Each structure stands twice: as C-alpha cells, then as structure tokens.
Amino acid sequence: MYVIIVYDIGEKRVAKACKFLRKYLNWVQNSVFEGNLTESQFEKVKYGLKKLICEEEDAVLYYVFSTPKWVERGILGKEKNPISDFL
C-alpha cells in the first residue's frame, strides 16, 4: 500500500518522529513522508508513532492508497526531495 503521513508534533518530539519515519518512508518535505509499505510495516509505523507522540497535543494524519496509480501527484515550486532509486 502507498501511504502518506503528515504530522503536527510538538517541538520536543518532532525530531524523534522524523528520525523514526525515515526508517520506513521517504521524506518529502517538512512533516510530510510518503512511500510503499506492507501491512505489517504500516502497523509498526502506527505503533511506533503512537508511543512517541503526546496524544493530547500532537496529531499525525495518514492517507492510505491501495495503489499510487490512481493518485495524481503534483507539485508547485521546487521539489525538495525527489524520490528516485538512482543516486
């Protein structure tokens, strides 16, 4: 599945969340991650984030697509971090 995660997390914890998500997803721009995950990886991500955040203050939103094919992805301005398999 293709997952987009956006978060709004207090300053103290935000770096932790970012580091954690980098293990699983591609960093697209500040507080936005996206990428392919398996069901089990997705559960791990959700569980890990839940432990990390303060549920009273922080919010993490996720959008799940069964396939990225049906999503139109566009960008205005400069792409900060293009996802590519070629480095």
Place this chain on the structure above:
Amino acid sequence: MGRTIYIFNSGRLRRKDNTLYFETEESKKPLPVENIESIYFFGEVDLNTKAVNFLAQNNITLHFFNYYGFYTGSFMPRDYLNSGFLLVKQVEHYLDLEKRMTIAREIVEAASDNILRNLNYYKNRGYRVESEISGIESLKQEIKRAKDPEELMAIEGNIRQYYYRAFPLITGYEMEKRVKRPPDNILNTLISFGNTVFYTTVLAQIYHTQLNPTISYLHEPGQRRFSLALDLSEIFKPIIVDRVIFTVLNRNIITEDDFEIEEGYCFLKEKGKKAFLQEYEEKLRSTIEHRNLKRHVSYQNLIKLEAYRLIKYLIGDENYRGFRAWW
C-alpha cells in the same frame, strides 16, 4: 516488494539514526532502510563496517560493479533462512543423474518456450524471423533426447545462437555473433550488461528463499559462483532482459551515443546504464495477473515464486514445471 537502489554518484553510505544516509558533497539523502532489498554500486562509494553490519542486519544484499559496468561481486548477509532438510534434498537431486536431468530439461524447455514466445510476438508484427523460429523448434525436439547436462547445454547454446540471429532483425542493430568479455558491439554490450544485472536480481531472490544458491542442475555447480542463479535466470532472461533490450533500442531510449566504442571494446556510458536500469526496474515492478494465484504478481516476484516451485519439487510436493509466459 523491497526497493532496489542504484548508486552512480560518488559519496558515502552511512548508518545514521538507524537508517541509511547517502551523503555527497552537496547533499545528504536519507534512505528508508526497512524498504530496501538490495543496493547496486556503480559509483565510487565509501562505506564502513558499521554501515555493512547495519545492512546485513536488515538482510540487504549489495552488488558491486566496476567502472565499466562489469560485475565485481556481491555481499550477501549471513543466511537467514537456513534449511538443512532442503539442502539435503537439493544435493540428492543433483547426485542422481535422472533426477538432475528432469530439472535441467525443464529449465531448457521453459527457456526455449519463452524465447519462442518473444520471436512469435515479432513474427506477428511482420518481422521476418520465421527461419529462426523453425530452427529453434526443431532443436527443441532434441531436448528430450539429451542424456547428460553437457548435451543439454550444447542444445541450449544452439538455440540461443538461432535466437541471437533474430536480434539484429528486431532492433536494426548489427551483431555478427555473441561476443563476451568484452562485448564488441551495441547488442552484445546490452545483452552482457542486462544479463549480469539480472543474474544478481535472481541471486537476491534466491537469497530470500531457503535454497542454497551454489547447487545447480543445468549448469555445473562450479566453485566460487552461485550457479543456481544461472539456472533460474535462463528461464526469465527472454521475458525480462531481452524484452527490455528490444524496448530501449526500438523506442530509441538508448542510441549509439550512449556507447563508447574503442578497438573492439564497447561500453555503456553512465547515461545509457541509467536509462537501461530505469526501464529494467519498471519491468521488474510491473505486474501480471497470475493464473494460479489469482492475484497480481510483479515480474520480480515471479522469480521468487519460481524458486518456491523448485523447492516444492525438491521436497516431493509437486512436479516441476518451469515458468512460461502466456501473454
């Protein structure tokens, strides 16, 4: 399905924050370690043991290539799917000539069926490849009569000779005969490059099964190489590598400018390698609807499924039937 990363730039691959970072002079790019299956190194990359240990922990296979795109070797992390039982079975099927020949024959038959599938496709589009097709078809009859793997290899070689004769007709590029080490013209270079990369893809897939990659059936299990990957790649080369070659040439994704030719040597330039790999990646990722499984399966997963099928045969569950494209 995990991602494959191809590194062409020079830089450093390091472990940081429990994930991977590729750092060049201008940029630092984090790579999601949980999603990576293998990394191909074409550029000049530094990495230390800390990084290698971390990669091994995550079962990521590394493949190295030299400046000219020739295969240097692979780093396979410690086997994580061990099975003594299957190893014994694998060896048993190797030692018994009849059992070995059953598998070897099936590999060659499946490979030639896939070759014919390619040629028939082009025949239907008006390419004049009839004589190659009939040549291969008559050679196919001899597969059943072959008594040992050596004879089979010879037949297989002859089939490929006919097959490669069709390449210039399909692509419009010249190739007198198949030349390796080093390849001498555009077609030979692409075939060589495609096959080496594919060989590592198959190897990585075998790594994710319980099979031991050194024990093979059609090819003689030599020393210092993973010959089972050669066996399995025979079946898939026509439907994956060769089709990519036809695509990049016929659609002018790769042209003569992407090669460097000097004194009988012909090399792919970096731009050409990238273009080829891009197309190749897309091929591996594209899916087909699997007839038996009734779900979509990517070409890359088909290779792994083939390994499972071989396992099923080795442990006596099912007859072995090599994969044949039906589309």
